[in-house]
Amino acid sequence: MSANSQMVTIKGTRDGLTLQLNDQCSYDSILQELEEKLSVNGIDDNQPMIRVTIQLGNRFLTNEQQETLRKIVREKQKLVVDQIESNVITKDEALSWKENTEITPMTKTIRSGQVIEVKGDLLLLGDINPGGKAVASGNIFILGHLRGIAHAGSQGNEEAVIAASYMKPNQLRIADQISRAPDQDSDGLYIECGFVDKQNEAIRIAPLQDVLKQKPDLVSFERRMLNG
Structure with a gap:
């Protein structure tokens, strides 16, 4: 992966924020960059709650790993994870589908x-x-x-x-x-x-x-x- 590639891309949408996570880098490096990017600007207490969608791409995360992502986002005032999207599903989910x-x-x-x-x-x-x-x-x-x-x-x-x-x-x-x-x-x-x-x-x-x-x-x- 190029050193200039972004591991976390933050985009504003009509419904809130979308966090696109690069699926070609390690989970730990994603967590580190996510914390750094979300800590750059403080959020005004008067702002309404901002809903966040996390896009994992072709990456699978366990429930525990997803909860860690949610926790990092929750620690930032007025941010709440609305949904986590992934192109990958488990074998049990595929069989159920x-x-x-x-x-x-x-x-x-x-x-x-x-x-x-x-x-x-x-x-x-x-x-x-x-x-x-x-x-x-x-x-x-x-x-x-x-x-x-x-x-x-x-x-x-x-x-x-x-x-x-x-x-x-x-x-x-x-x-x-x-x-x-x-x-x-x-x-x-x-x-x-x-x-x-x-x-x-x-x-x-x-x-x-x-x-x-x-x-x-x-x-x-x-x-x-x-x-x-």
Whole structure:
């Protein structure tokens, strides 16, 4: 590494400060330069709290090392670490990501009292009868009638959706959001999709093609199907 290369680059942003750490030098030298740079100027007590994002690049730090970084920043008045970003993840994190992005295809009817739970997306070729329940950490796609309960994004993913060939559910849930059951006398809906409407902070049902305009990332489902 060139002697003139900066180990710590500090940039001001609209949201606060970004600290870019050179990933080609040692961790100890990073800590030393970080302390020196943050000690150059004092911070006025009247200034508001400044949020800091630390970018590690292609560097992995343990939880203990990350906490040391946070401590150095915290010691500087009015600075607080908002997030630490890295291009590197652990093997366990990679396995968890893979598990939660896989598609589980299933051909069956989920009857009253039955509960099906999967990680990732669920592709159900069949019906969910009243009293039946399907739970997925990702999206739920039903090629059949949804008359029971469907819970997508069960681990907190509000971007998840629920789509069904025919939708007249007892209940829809996405993350922590819950929709009420439709009126008993109302008709069901064909090829509809339930999703969290961020504007109204509630679950809304709309034609699938309308949802795709708002959630273009759903095309990744198609790519995973083709690559699966």
